[in-house]
Amino acid sequence: MTEEFNEKCKIAQNDTLGRYVQACENIKAGEPILNESPILIIACPGDRRCSNCFRLTQSYCGKCSITPLCSNCRSHHLYDCNTLSLMSKEVQFENLRKNPESYGLLKLFLLKENPDTAEYFEKILQLESHLDKRRNTTIWQEHNDKVVQPLLHCGMKEYFKYDDTLDEDSIQRLCGILDVNAYEIRAPDQGGMRGLYLNASTITHQCNANANVAIDHQYRIKVYANRDIDKDETISTCYTNILLGTDERRRILQEGKYFHCTCNRCEDPTEFGSHMSSFVCTPCMTANRNGIVVKKTTTENKCKWECMVCNHSMRDEQIKLILEKAKEEIYHARDDLKRYEILLAKLSRILHQNHYLMVDIKQNLANILRSIITSSMQRPGRCVYERKVRLCQELVMVLHIIQPGISRLKAIALYELANASAELYRLKFGEKELTDKELVSMLQRCEAMLREAARMLLYEPVQTPEGELAHAAMDELRDMLNDIKLLKEKIDEVN
Numbered sequence: 001m002t003e004e005f006n007e008k009c010k011i012a013q014n015d016t017l018g019r020y021v022q023a024c025e026n027i028k029a030g031e032p033i034l035n036e037s038p039i040l041i042i043a044c045p046g047d048r049r050c051s052n053c054f055r056l057t058q059s060y061c062g063k064c065s066i067t068p069l070c071s072n073c074r075s076h077h078l079y080d081c082n083t084l085s086l087m088s089k090e091v092q093f094e095n096l097r098k099n100p101e102s103y104g105l106l107k108l109f110l111l112k113e114n115p116d117t118a119e120y121f122e123k124i125l126q127l128e129s130h131l132d133k134r135r136n137t138t139i140w141q142e143h144n145d146k147v148v149q150p151l152l153h154c155g156m157k158e159y160f161k162y163d164d165t166l167d168e169d170s171i172q173r174l175c176g177i178l179d180v181n182a183y184e185i186r187a188p189d190q191g192g193m194r195g196l197y198l199n200a201s202t203i204t205h206q207c208n209a210n211a212n213v214a215i216d217h218q219y220r221i222k223v224y225a226n227r228d229i230d231k232d233e234t235i236s237t238c239y240t241n242i243l244l245g246t247d248e249r250r251r252i253l254q255e256g257k258y259f260h261c262t263c264n265r266c267e268d269p270t271e272f273g274s275h276m277s278s279f280v281c282t283p284c285m286t287a288n289r290n291g292i293v294v295k296k297t298t299t300e301n302k303c304k305w306e307c308m309v310c311n312h313s314m315r316d317e318q319i320k321l322i323l324e325k326a327k328e329e330i331y332h333a334r335d336d337l338k339r340y341e342i343l344l345a346k347l348s349r350i351l352h353q354n355h356y357l358m359v360d361i362k363q364n365l366a367n368i369l370r371s372i373i374t375s376s377m378q379r380p381g382r383c384v385y386e387r388k389v390r391l392c393q394e395l396v397m398v399l400h401i402i403q404p405g406i407s408r409l410k411a412i413a414l415y416e417l418a419n420a421s422a423e424l425y426r427l428k429f430g431e432k433e434l435t436d437k438e439l440v441s442m443l444q445r446c447e448a449m450l451r452e453a454a455r456m457l458l459y460e461p462v463q464t465p466e467g468e469l470a471h472a473a474m475d476e477l478r479d480m481l482n483d484i485k486l487l488k489e490k491i492d493e494v495n
């Protein structure tokens with residue numbers, strides 16, 4: 001399977017989704033759906049990246065003088081370089097250099113100009129651009145200033161054989177196609193870039209997607225089923241961060257992809273019971289009840305937040321204010337373990353323990369504890385491991401609900417949970433709080449977690465941080481099995 005979908009899939013079309021990918025046979029969890037190389041890689045707005053190695057650079061190709069090329073790379077795409085060199089005497093590249101965003105579009109024109117790649121350009125034009133929804137919006141204006149005007153006024157139009165793509169609407173359409181369809185990819189220096197994939201960009205979004213996306217070190221995209229997919233089901237990936245609440249996810253999708261998400265998770269006020277957008281009901285708390293305030297389905301854009309137990313309600317403006325304040329406080333607490341803990345305790349009286357802002361703080365805390373554990377010269381105290389274990393357990397619990405199948409995030413959380421738990425049990429054993437037998441049974445639990453983490457991470461391409469983590473998990477699994485074996489032998493000897 002190269003560049004094409006698994007033969008068990010087909011591209012279909014309807015009025016709501018536009019083109020979408022559908023399973024024409026049952027697909028098993030973990031089965032590949034697509035492996036594809038990018039048709040175009042571009043820097044994120046404001047960045048200038050070497051067109052050869054994609055590292056950030058300020059320099060240009062000495063021959064064509066417009067293509068960003070770092071000092072370690074000698075040449076770039078021959079056709080592009082030759083075509084641009086022919087223009088370089090007459091065309092004013094200065095304004096294009098000042099606006100690095102314009103280079104991605106220049107690459108698209110070259111794709112069209114080059115007889116070997118012109119057919120791909122035609123396929124790119126079939127992608128969704130949402131041109132009319134974007135017209136005269138902020139993003140339209142930004143592209144106009146940084147891409148459209150510099151390209152229209154540099155004098156290169158007459159050099160292109162097919163200059164019909166060089167008018168304002170056509171350039172805006174291409175900008176829309178890139179914004180709506182490109183995937184975020186890791187740059188070699190850990191920043192981000194964007195990759196356009198002709199087939200992968202036909203896949204629909206669901207917040208509870210049935211397929212995962214992984215991009216390898218050569219920027220090839222791999223889409224695979226994260227659970228069993230039935231014949232006729234729509235294949236979906238998640239375009240946004242699953243650890244956000246419904247309003248946030250919907251806002252991001254509306255602003256960036258121009259649709260209102262009506263997936264099962266978005267339509268369920270409890271988000272499958274995870275309560276990632278829910279609030280604590282204060283009257284219920286005072287009365288020692290577990291009331292949870294959720295957003296109720298509304299009529300004509302009006303929404304109502306109501307307790308699921310009593311009839312206490314909260315206004316939308318009140319909710320927004322609480323969230324804004326909480327976000328500000330999280331921002332100010334950044335990287336400070338103590339402040340995060342105090343904030344978590346304070347917000348737990350207002351936000352559900354799984355609210356996405358609580359989850360955000362817990363993730364930040366877990367990261368700080370990870371660096372304490374890995375950087376300490378001495379073994380950190382038991383309370384560090386206890387806290388880390390609790391935080392990881394809470395994260396795993398949320399992820400089990402919102403991403404029940406193969407999940408990269410869940411695998412990472414399980415890996416961290418297994419390691420922190422194993423260390424904690426060993427400390428307890430050292431302090432004679434656990435017997436040999438008890439330690440064996442605890443380590444067996446950790447072993448199961450590590451095994452599950454490794455199983456999920458093995459779907460990730462090898463030369464990515466997740467692929468490397470899969471190897472680390474396998475190594476640690478072997479060590480743990482060995483520890484368990486030795487302990488069991490010791491127990492047998494004593495008996």
Ligand SMILES: C[S@@+](CC[C@H](N)C(=O)[O-])C[C@H]1O[C@@H](n2cnc3c(N)ncnc32)[C@H](O)[C@@H]1O
Nearest residue numbers: 017018019127128181201202203204205257259
């Ligand atoms: C990356 S494209 C997917 C392919 C697109 N349907 C096409 O025909 O080219 C993203 C666009 O597909 C549509 N789309 C994807 N998922 C959707 C969903 N769950 N509900 C409604 N529209 C969706 C939106 O128009 C969105 O901007």
